[in-house]
Amino acid sequence: MKKLTKLRTKLNLQENRLRENFEMLDQIRADAVNDIESLTEDFQHLTLVAESIRRNYRALLAQNQLLKDTLLSIVDECDCWPQNRCDSCQQILKIIACDNSEQKPDAARKYRTILSQLRNLG
Numbered sequence: 001m002k003k004l005t006k007l008r009t010k011l012n013l014q015e016n017r018l019r020e021n022f023e024m025l026d027q028i029r030a031d032a033v034n035d036i037e038s039l040t041e042d043f044q045h046l047t048l049v050a051e052s053i054r055r056n057y058r059a060l061l062a063q064n065q066l067l068k069d070t071l072l073s074i075v076d077e078c079d080c081w082p083q084n085r086c087d088s089c090q091q092i093l094k095i096i097a098c099d100n101s102e103q104k105p106d107a108a109r110k111y112r113t114i115l116s117q118l119r120n121l122g
């Protein structure tokens, strides 16, 4: 009888430990699901940010292209000749050529100067 009680206590202890383990595993799984949901939300947010950056960059490229086209059309419509460009056209062509150089801030400043000159002409 004593032996049986001892065994039962031992079994109860094992079962309790097993149940505790199950509860812990359930908690860990629930935490993992929460983490995955939170990660999904983060990715969705990042996707939105990336889309916004892509849209803005596309708009910037389109604007840049429009500006270049406008500047080139000014050169095209000028009375000077390709072999003998006037100062204004030479400056415009120089700015367009510098567009791919590493001196972006300088080129941007020149663009702004030309743009303000154009606005003054208009």
Ligand SMILES: [Zn+2]
Pocket: 075, 078, 079, 080, 085, 086, 087, 088, 089, 090
């Ligand atoms: Zn010209």
